[in-house]
Amino acid sequence: MFRKILVANRGEIAVRVIRTCREMGIRTVAVYSDADRGALHVRMADEAVRVGPAPSSESYLRIDRILEAARVTGAEAIHPGYGFLSERAPFVEACEAAGLAFIGPRPAAISAMGDKTEARRRMIEAGVPVVPGMEQPEADGQKAKEFARSIGFPVMIKAAAGGGGRGMRRVDSEEEFDAAFAAAQREALAGFGDDRVYVEKFLEKPRHVEIQIFADQHGNCIHLFERECSVQRRHQKVIEESPSPILDEDLRRRMGEVAVRAARAVDYVGAGTCEFLVDANRNFYFLEMNTRLQVEHPVTELRCGVDLVRWQIEVASGLPLPMQQEDLVPKGHAIEARINAEDPARNFMPSPGKITYLRLPGGPNTRIDSGVYPGYTVPMAYDSMIAKLIVWAPDRVQAIARMKRALSEFVVKGITTNIGYLKQILAHPEFESGDYDTTFLARRGDELRADGNGELARVALVASAVYQFQIDKNRARRLEMAAQGASAARSRWAEMGRLRALGRGGVR
Numbered sequence: 173m174f175r176k177i178l179v180a181n182r183g184e185i186a187v188r189v190i191r192t193c194r195e196m197g198i199r200t201v202a203v204y205s206d207a208d209r210g211a212l213h214v215r216m217a218d219e220a221v222r223v224g225p226a227p228s229s230e231s232y233l234r235i236d237r238i239l240e241a242a243r244v245t246g247a248e249a250i251h252p253g254y255g256f257l258s259e260r261a262p263f264v265e266a267c268e269a270a271g272l273a274f275i276g277p278r279p280a281a282i283s284a285m286g287d288k289t290e291a292r293r294r295m296i297e298a299g300v301p302v303v304p305g306m307e308q309p310e311a312d313g314q315k316a317k318e319f320a321r322s323i324g325f326p327v328m329i330k331a332a333a334g335g336g337g338r339g340m341r342r343v344d345s346e347e348e349f350d351a352a353f354a355a356a357q358r359e360a361l362a363g364f365g366d367d368r369v370y371v372e373k374f375l376e377k378p379r380h381v382e383i384q385i386f387a388d389q390h391g392n393c394i395h396l397f398e399r400e401c402s403v404q405r406r407h408q409k410v411i412e413e414s415p416s417p418i419l420d421e422d423l424r425r426r427m428g429e430v431a432v433r434a435a436r437a438v439d440y441v442g443a444g445t446c447e448f449l450v451d452a453n454r455n456f457y458f459l460e461m462n463t464r465l466q467v468e469h470p471v472t473e474l475r476c477g478v479d480l481v482r483w484q485i486e487v488a489s490g491l492p493l494p495m496q497q498e499d500l501v502p503k504g505h506a507i508e509a510r511i512n513a514e515d516p517a518r519n520f521m522p523s524p525g526k527i528t529y530l531r532l533p534g535g536p537n538t539r540i541d542s543g544v545y546p547g548y549t550v551p552m553a554y555d556s557m558i559a560k561l562i563v564w565a566p567d568r569v570q571a572i573a574r575m576k577r578a579l580s581e582f583v584v585k586g587i588t589t590n591i592g593y594l595k596q597i598l599a600h601p602e603f604e605s606g607d608y609d610t611t612f613l614a615r616r617g618d619e620l621r622a623d624g625n626g627e628l629a630r631v632a633l634v635a636s637a638v639y640q641f642q643i644d645k646n647r648a649r650r651l652e653m654a655a656q657g658a659s660a661a662r663s664r665w666a667e668m669g670r671l672r673a674l675g676r677g678g679v680r
């Protein structure tokens with residue numbers, strides 16, 4: 173087993189990895205930028221190395237500096253977390269060239285899944301269902317339009333180098349196609365330095381259901397069931413849950429088997445996630461594979477009772493998977509809510525700044541994965557997610573009640589958060605019914621955003637109480653006056669002055 177691991181990340185995921193390392197008796201090295209000198213992951217690691225100024229392009233994305241930090245501290249392996257260098261095949265190659273173990277898949281698997289048309293080709297070959305569409309990128313707009321006509325509008329034009337919702341364009345009719353195609357190519361070139369695009373059938377109101385898979389270096393590959401991730405805003409997941417309210421046992425088993433087939437097709441090693449779109453008729457289509465540990469992995473950990481980071485480290489050190497498919501018995505219901513430093517009333521603008529007060533929820537089956545502490549200043553330079561709240565309960569109704577209860581305990585002062593917005597989503601009838609899709613937040617955005625923190629309701633309550641108090645006081649005074657006659661109508665000051673003049677008390 174490794175004796176020392178460098179965590180090439182920051183925030184809650186760096187803290188998450190450090191915690192498992194501590195439990196395994198593995199020493200940890202944090203890396204940090206100038207903006208993160210006082211960050212929680214730096215405090216929690218055994219050692220910390222500065223890797224550059226605040227911009228991630230000059231710190232957390234600098235392969236040379238990360239490798240140098242590993243060299244000077246004697247780390248034997250690198251855990252990349254998510255984002256940053258986690259899905260860069262050249263980084264994996266550089267780690268291996270430096271004699272370091274990369275805790276993740278082989279570079280070839282990352283590259284194959286990173287190119288969306290290559291991934292589609294490989295999946296078709298392996299018998300994995302994909303959204304009907306092109307197997308090769310098409311540079312010629314007229315040929316692409318011909319293809320779109322053959323599968324029927326609406327279609328989606330996607331960048332081969334895209335993913336995660338970046339570089340996509342819906343086209344509803346033949347008339348719009350030429351302009352949209354040219355714009356998609358331009359955007360792909362500008363966004364990814366690669367102008368290759370392809371055309372797919374557009375699926376209406378799909379659900380986003382993903383399957384967690386895990387493979388070791390000995391040919392074992394299993395799945396850990398699904399996560400329902402359709403509650404998204406602009407391709408950012410907001411709430412995830414497992415089980416998915418729409419899967420039945422048969423669909424769950426078939427999707428799990430397909431995800432394992434997808435992973436095997438690229439000789440996958442480690443933790444990975446296959447994303448699927450599920451249409452209204454419960455057909456499912458492979459969309460892309462995320463070749464890393466994901467933000468929402470705790471949903472699977474709570475439902476399956478496992479530590480996925482421990483599995484990652486064990487697999488990277490050459491150990492076999494600790495469980496077989498039949499050993500996994502998912503139980504109950506898990507939900508995750510992402511707590512972001514952002515202002516729902518200001519179009520979700522990031523709200524960095526100093527956390528002056530922090531109360532985290534607690535109680536049974538209530539987990540917080542956080543990268544912040546009271547007095548910490550949330551920097552502007554990075555993602556606005558400051559914590560994840562994950563709950564488990566025997567069923568969905570109890571899990572929702574538990575999440576609402578936990579959110580009601582959560583207090584963050586000094587910065588604005590989306591906690592009120594999360595409460596409103598959980599209380600929405602469409603979420604409660606379980607019958608929601610990826611268009612939920614866009615369709616219901618206005619209802620959910622208004623007064624995201626319940627601020628107006630609180631102000632109104634106080635105002636009405638003060639008003640009622642004044643009315644009661646005035647009425648009491650009028651009754652008193654009527655009972656005692658005109659003399660009692662004098663003000664209290666005048667009354668006290670009178671009593672003092674008479675030597676019978678009053679103000680001294």
Ligand code: MV4
Binds near residue numbers: 338380447459460611
């Ligand atoms: C689609 C689609 C409809 N039809 N592809 C967005 C994220 C990226 N992974 C793929 N995405 C989509 N691809 C076809 N052919 C709709 C989406 C989509 C979506 C997918 C998952 C979760 C949320 C979404 C929100 C809007 C659009």
